[in-house]
Amino acid sequence: GNSVTQMEGPVTLSEEAFLTINCTYTATGYPSLFWYVQYPGEGLQLLLKATKADDKGSNKGFEATYRKETTSFHLEKGSVQVSDSAVYFCALPPTDSWGKLQFGAGTQVVVTP
Amino acid sequence: ETGVTQTPRHLVMGMTNKKSLKCEQHLGHNAMYWYKQSAKKPLELMFVYNFKEQTENNSVPSRFSPECPNSSHLFLHLHTLQPEDSALYLCASSPQREGIDTQYFGPGTRLTVL
Numbered sequence: 001g002n003s004v005t006q007m008e009g010p011v012t013l014s015e016e017a018f019l020t021i022n023c024t025y026t027a028t029g030y031p032s033l034f035w036y037v038q039y040p041g042e043g044l045q046l047l048l049k050a051t052k053a054d055d056k057g058s059n060k061g062f063e064a065t066y067r068k069e070t071t072s073f074h075l076e077k078g079s080v081q082v083s084d085s086a087v088y089f090c091a092l093p094p095t096d097s098w099g100k101l102q103f104g105a106g107t108q109v110v111v112t113p
Numbered sequence: 114e115t116g117v118t119q120t121p122r123h124l125v126m127g128m129t130n131k132k133s134l135k136c137e138q139h140l141g142h143n144a145m146y147w148y149k150q151s152a153k154k155p156l157e158l159m160f161v162y163n164f165k166e167q168t169e170n171n172s173v174p175s176r177f178s179p180e181c182p183n184s185s186h187l188f189l190h191l192h193t194l195q196p197e198d199s200a201l202y203l204c205a206s207s208p209q210r211e212g213i214d215t216q217y218f219g220p221g222t223r224l225t226v227l
Contacts, residue, residue, distance in 0.1 A: 032214060034215065036218075041220070042220050042221070043115070043117070043119075043203050043204075043205075043218035043219050043220045043221045044156075044203065044205075044216075044218040045115055045217075045218060046215050046216075046217075049215065089156070093214060100158050100169075101216055103155065103156045104155075105155050106155070106156070
């Protein structure tokens with residue numbers, strides 16, 4: 001079935017640094033791909049998504065490109081802020097109509113001033 | 114604000130207490146979910162309801178009892194919990210269960226079992 005693997009954290013970086021969080025997937029066909037973010041003390045919220053190969057999802061300065069050749073959906077931001085400190089989850093839909101949304105383990109990002 | 118609210122936000126209870134967590138969604142969705150999020154563990158799906166009917170129970174102990182009186186409300190009744198049940202409990206909803214796509218999460222209830 002569908003599964004997703006993302007890099008472990010925590011990732012600690014300074015404000016204005018470049019951020020990359022790797023995510024690779026195994027899937028049947030070409031499902032939609034998602035990044036969710038969880039800010040401290042909050043639930044998960046959808047950050048961005050891409051619905052087909054070569055699509056680029058973007059939101060709040062973050063981008064991720066759906067690459068079927070490398071089965072990847074890496075999250076990037078060119079200049080992070082302290083407010084970007086959060087846990088980021090890569091996710092993809094289930095294999096069949098009644099399966100579970102598959103979440104990665106989550107990557108904690110800590111941005112220092 | 115995602116349109117999914119959870120109460121209480123924080124709960125401390127003893128192992129002999131009975132308490133309930135509440136979730137409400139204002140999005141007109143038909144599917145609702147309970148997740149458990151423990152430190153250093155992947156997100157665990159506990160229960161799924163679709164059109165008020167429970168469609169999934171992922172081997173959750175009976176000390177957790179869900180209830181879905183209508184498509185907008187979801188409860189998680191707790192009794193005789195263990196300290197290892199301390200976690201963040203997240204509620205989520207989606208337009209439907211079949212062909213699941215984006216889920217919308219509430220802020221969670223931080224549960225501490227003493």
